[in-house]
Amino acid sequence: MSELADYDDLLTRYEPALGLEVHVELNTATKMFCGCANEFGGEPNTHTCPVCLGLPGSLPVINGKAVESAIRIGLALNCSIASWCRMARKNYFYPDMTKNFQTSQYDEPIAFDGYVDLDVDGETYRVEVERAHMEEDAGKATHVGGSGRITGADYSLIDYNRAGVPLIEIVTKPILGTGDKAPQVARAYVAHLRELVKALGVSDARMEQGSLRCDANISLAPIGADRLGTRTETKNVNSLRSVETAISYEMTRQAAILDDGGRIKQETRHFHEADGTTSPGRSKEEAEDYRYFAEPDLMPIAPSAEWVEELRATLPEPPAERRRRLQAAWGFSDIDFGAIVNSGALTLVEETVAAGATPAAARKWWVTELARRANEAGVEIDALDITPAQVAGVQALVDEGRVNDKLARQVIDGVLAGEGEPAEVVEKRGLAVVSDTGALSAAVDDVIAKNPDVAAKIRDGKVAAAGALIGQVMKAMRGQADAARVRELILEKLA
Amino acid sequence: MDDLIRLSVAELGRRMAAGELTSEELTRACLARIEALNPTLNVFLHVDAEGALAAARAVDARRAAGEELGPLAGVPIGVKDNYCTTDMPTTCGSRMLQGWVPPYDATVVKRLREAGLVIVGKTNMDEFAMGSSTETSFYGPTRNPWDTDRIPGGSGGGSAAAVASFMVPLAVGSDTGGSIRQPGAVTGTVGVKPTYGGVSRYGLVAMASSLDQPGPCTRSTEDAALLQAVIGGYDFHDSASLDVPVPDLVAAAQADDLSGVRIGVVTEFQGEGYEPGVLERFAEAVELLRAAGAEIFEVSCPAFTYALPAYYLIQPAELSSNLARFDGMRYGLRAGDDGTHSAEQVMNLSREEGFGREAKRRIIIGTYALSAGYYDAYYGSAQKVRTLIQADFTKAFETVDVLISPTTPTVAFRIGERMSDPMSMYLADLCTIPSNMAGNASASFPCGLSDGLPVGLQVMAPPMADERLYRVGGVLERALESAWGHPLLNELPTIDTQAVTA
Numbered sequence: 001m002s003e004l005a006d007y008d009d010l011l012t013r014y015e016p017a018l019g020l021e022v023h024v025e026l027n028t029a030t031k032m033f034c035g036c037a038n039e040f041g042g043e044p045n046t047h048t049c050p051v052c053l054g055l056p057g058s059l060p061v062i063n064g065k066a067v068e069s070a071i072r073i074g075l076a077l078n079c080s081i082a083s084w085c086r087m088a089r090k091n092y093f094y095p096d097m098t099k100n101f102q103t104s105q106y107d108e109p110i111a112f113d114g115y116v117d118l119d120v121d122g123e124t125y126r127v128e129v130e131r132a133h134m135e136e137d138a139g140k141a142t143h144v145g146g147s148g149r150i151t152g153a154d155y156s157l158i159d160y161n162r163a164g165v166p167l168i169e170i171v172t173k174p175i176l177g178t179g180d181k182a183p184q185v186a187r188a189y190v191a192h193l194r195e196l197v198k199a200l201g202v203s204d205a206r207m208e209q210g211s212l213r214c215d216a217n218i219s220l221a222p223i224g225a226d227r228l229g230t231r232t233e234t235k236n237v238n239s240l241r242s243v244e245t246a247i248s249y250e251m252t253r254q255a256a257i258l259d260d261g262g263r264i265k266q267e268t269r270h271f272h273e274a275d276g277t278t279s280p281g282r283s284k285e286e287a288e289d290y291r292y293f294a295e296p297d298l299m300p301i302a303p304s305a306e307w308v309e310e311l312r313a314t315l316p317e318p319p320a321e322r323r324r325r326l327q328a329a330w331g332f333s334d335i336d337f338g339a340i341v342n343s344g345a346l347t348l349v350e351e352t353v354a355a356g357a358t359p360a361a362a363r364k365w366w367v368t369e370l371a372r373r374a375n376e377a378g379v380e381i382d383a384l385d386i387t388p389a390q391v392a393g394v395q396a397l398v399d400e401g402r403v404n405d406k407l408a409r410q411v412i413d414g415v416l417a418g419e420g421e422p423a424e425v426v427e428k429r430g431l432a433v434v435s436d437t438g439a440l441s442a443a444v445d446d447v448i449a450k451n452p453d454v455a456a457k458i459r460d461g462k463v464a465a466a467g468a469l470i471g472q473v474m475k476a477m478r479g480q481a482d483a484a485r486v487r488e489l490i491l492e493k494l495a
Numbered sequence: 496m497d498d499l500i501r502l503s504v505a506e507l508g509r510r511m512a513a514g515e516l517t518s519e520e521l522t523r524a525c526l527a528r529i530e531a532l533n534p535t536l537n538v539f540l541h542v543d544a545e546g547a548l549a550a551a552r553a554v555d556a557r558r559a560a561g562e563e564l565g566p567l568a569g570v571p572i573g574v575k576d577n578y579c580t581t582d583m584p585t586t587c588g589s590r591m592l593q594g595w596v597p598p599y600d601a602t603v604v605k606r607l608r609e610a611g612l613v614i615v616g617k618t619n620m621d622e623f624a625m626g627s628s629t630e631t632s633f634y635g636p637t638r639n640p641w642d643t644d645r646i647p648g649g650s651g652g653g654s655a656a657a658v659a660s661f662m663v664p665l666a667v668g669s670d671t672g673g674s675i676r677q678p679g680a681v682t683g684t685v686g687v688k689p690t691y692g693g694v695s696r697y698g699l700v701a702m703a704s705s706l707d708q709p710g711p712c713t714r715s716t717e718d719a720a721l722l723q724a725v726i727g728g729y730d731f732h733d734s735a736s737l738d739v740p741v742p743d744l745v746a747a748a749q750a751d752d753l754s755g756v757r758i759g760v761v762t763e764f765q766g767e768g769y770e771p772g773v774l775e776r777f778a779e780a781v782e783l784l785r786a787a788g789a790e791i792f793e794v795s796c797p798a799f800t801y802a803l804p805a806y807y808l809i810q811p812a813e814l815s816s817n818l819a820r821f822d823g824m825r826y827g828l829r830a831g832d833d834g835t836h837s838a839e840q841v842m843n844l845s846r847e848e849g850f851g852r853e854a855k856r857r858i859i860i861g862t863y864a865l866s867a868g869y870y871d872a873y874y875g876s877a878q879k880v881r882t883l884i885q886a887d888f889t890k891a892f893e894t895v896d897v898l899i900s901p902t903t904p905t906v907a908f909r910i911g912e913r914m915s916d917p918m919s920m921y922l923a924d925l926c927t928i929p930s931n932m933a934g935n936a937s938a939s940f941p942c943g944l945s946d947g948l949p950v951g952l953q954v955m956a957p958p959m960a961d962e963r964l965y966r967v968g969g970v971l972e973r974a975l976e977s978a979w980g981h982p983l984l985n986e987l988p989t990i991d992t993q994a995v996t997a
Contacts, residue, residue, distance in 0.1 A: 050597075050598065050599045050698075053825075054820050055579075055597065055598070055599070055826070056579070056585070056587075056592070056595075056597070056700040056701075056820070056821075056826075057577075057578070057579045057585075057597065057599075057601060057697070057698040057699055057700045057701065058599075058697070058698070059696060059697050059701075059732060059733050059734065060734065061731065061732060061733075061734045062734065089816050091815075091816050091819060091865070093819075093822075095838070098820065098825075099819065099820045100819035100820050100822060101816050101819055150838060151837075156838070289866050289867045291815075291816070291862065291865035291866055291867075291870075292865075293812065293813075293816070293865055293870075293874060296703075296704035296705035296813055297701075297704045297734065297735070298734050299734050299735060
């Protein structure tokens with residue numbers, strides 16, 4: 001049996017079904033059930049109290065701001081908002097869960113039955129949202145010794161700073177009919193959620209810090225089959241690119257097993273960033289019994305219709321309208337616009353245009369240059385240490401002729417390295433294009449003198465040969481010469 | 496000295512305010528009494544004599560400096576060992592928490608300290624409040640001061656016995672299915688379960704969250720009202736806490752008649768299974784209430800018949816979840832951590848050694864009742880019964896102001912008598928459970944003796960109508976005392992510190 005099937009080939013036999021569970025960490029000032037600071041990082045166990053440590057006798061009190069954020073997310077996903085719902089206890093053991101149950105929602109989510117429309121390569125795909133519910137995060141365990149997993153570890157260190165951080169879990173219905181676009185649709189969906197929660201101001205949505213994380217359920221069924229195949233759940237996929245990679249990997253892995261007459265094991269799988277593969281985690285063959293019941297320590301949540309309507313009025317521009325507006329203003333094709341969305345840079349591009357760059361220039365820097373650097377650094381694009389204003393500043397230098405495109409990339413290097421504003425980087429690194437005729441003239445004379453043969457050809461009217469001399473002058477000037485000016489000088493001197 | 500410890504709380508407060516008595520003197524008297532009787536009765540699991548005397552002296556100093564203090568400032572109190580206290584261990588009567596000193600004070604404890612009460616120690620209880628006899632405590636049973644061969648009720652037997660034996664004038668308990676009222680009944684003391692949400696649960700180690708309610712254990716109705724006034728009221732830290740004005744409970748306890756009060760006698764809580772002595776004392780009390788001006792009705796609450804089985808599904812279900820945190824990893828007992836056992840084995844060994852039989856029994860019942868496939872049949876059905884019980888109360892309170900019944904079907908049983916028969920043990924809370932299921936207010940008041948052992952009368956009032964308990968209880972208390980010529984506890988036999996049988 002081959003380990004992986006050919007991606008294009010498998011789509012002639014199988015239909016993929018996706019299910020995406022996205023956890024969004026809310027950026028409320030305090031935690032879900034207590035007054036501790038909700039801050040990423042910090043010395044271990046410094047943002048804790050009896051409640052988030054789950055000490056005997058402690059009781060939760062729900063964070064009203066988290067409920068508000070949950071409702072706004074639900075509304076932005078076109079969901080219905082429950083007029084009455086409760087928190088539930090999900091009873092299971094987890095080494096860094098303080099109470100050995102998680103306070104979550106079960107059959108009474110705050111938001112349900114929504115949808116998201118996504119444009120992928122000119123096609124519109126509707127992803128139906130089953131529910132968005134509130135829950136608390138667990139702490140963070142570091143297992144020391146052995147393989148780094150709890151089994152075989154010498155000891156475990158636990159940091160409860162994250163315990164009790166408010167989360168919204170957004171669960172889709174099975175996503176069907178995406179065919180070969182399944183990985184891209186999944187990526188576009190996660191990118192959409194990121195933009196959405198950032199626009200709502202309810203989350204930083206930093207995937208590399210885990211404040212937005214995706215679990216991807218994937219199954220394959222023979223084309224024409226009337227039921228879904230057995231699925232696997234790939235946990236904690238934490239970049240947009242990984243969402244795409246993990247899904248196509250799982251599709252090719254599952255197809256190879258099915259082609260061979262094998263059976264897919266229902267299990268959770270871990271995704272490996274380094275090589276884009278997945279490996280088995282916990283087997284789900286014996287289904288967990290979470291013994292859900294209504295959380296008796298918390299009162300029901302009953303948002304009034306008036307409040308929900310007030311919150312609806314605060315929603316940012318709906319993504320589809322925003323897209324129509326920006327695409328019309330910028331004049332991009334669907335593919336070019338889609339590339340911006342998929343790189344997670346829509347807001348960044350918008351802000352760069354607002355800072356004075358042309359849409360084409362803003363798109364070019366973010367979607368090509370900066371997306372590549374984010375990828376290499378393994379972070380989301382908005383985690384780069386460069387602002388839209390700085391990118392617009394780099395483009396302004398190009399427009400003024402102070403740097404060329406090649407030098408502009410070095411300016412970006414400098415900004416990312418914390419060397420200051422673009423103009424300062426040009427100064428410090430001595431990157432400005434030299435158009436001073438004296439210095440250029442001397443360099444041109446030097447190159448002509450060293451290449452009498454080429455000079456002779458040009459004198460004979462073979463102007464195309466000038467390119468070789470221009471290259472040498474550029475080299476001598478370490479790329480900082482104004483190429484057009486150099487060409488003029490050569491032709492003048494050899495006229 | 497002997498007179499001092501028998502005074503009512505109101506009287507003790509008056510004397511301290513008048514400068515006739517210091518808190519230190521009173522605290523010393525209580526500590527001496529505890530020292531004399533505790534080896535026999537096993538009421539206190541922990542006594543903090545130094546801390547108590549320091550707190551007493553602090554109150555005396557404030558009073559001497561002319562500070563205006565509340566009516567309970569300087570009064571010693573015992574606290575059930577399931578309240579978190581920063582200066583004393585909180586064990587919940589379990590080996591699992593032996594020696595555990597919490598890093599925070601329960602709201603009730605905080606309010607006691609703020610009001611200047613002197614916490615002398617932590618009282619014995621059934622393990623994690625599971626039981627009706629205080630026999631499931633890992634630290635041994637508490638004995639009933641009326642007869643040391645008998646149980647003091649449960650789970651708050653320690654708090655009730657502390658008050659009944661004059662070790663302290665006041666104690667606090669917690670009532671999940673009757674754990675304040677049932678011990679109150681069998682020790683001849685007053686036990687109040689306020690309306691659910693009336694007293695904060697924050698820092699009370701949870702047994703069954705939707706049923707647990709802190710409340711007072713005292714020797715008189717007025718004492719209970721004074722104590723509830725201190726510990727009750729809204730608390731941000733308990734989301735079930737009621738943010739409503741609390742009526743004047745002390746004034747209600749001082750009311751002198753019951754004219755216009757309509758009292759319903761619950762027909763389901765009499766007859767077969769009730770000891771004749773209990774029913775006789777109850778009937779006599781009903782006549783006294785009638786004589787005090789109350790109108791008496793028979794009221795049927797048919798769903799109460801199913802309260803006990805429904806309770807024994809809901810309570811273990813919540814408990815199984817609440818006790819899941821005791822895994823030997825972060826606090827309390829850790830067993831088998833000798834480098835030869837895995838983390839999972841250490842958890843199993845800690846639970847095996849840390850929890851007693853009753854705790855294990857209920858954890859298993861609760862886990863089963865919540866499990867997939869059984870949820871609807873057990874937990875779901877029990878919740879429906881709960882709704883029916885609430886409906887019975889609502890309907891009853893349309894026609895009467897309060898409902899009454901015996902608090903317990905029998906007087907205190909003998910230590911060991913029911914330990915091997917959980918079902919017979921559970922029957923001790925038969926009459927008290929409906930109030931927890933409905934979240935309303937109820938209390939037990941002493942109404943006489945049967946064969947030399949106390950009998951209790953239960954009063955049940957609608958949610959947030961706690962003052963009705965105090966009005967009925969206060970009038971009944973004065974009527975009985977004038978009939979007997981003294982409070983019931985004056986008949987407490989001298990406690991024979993030699994006569995304890997193992």
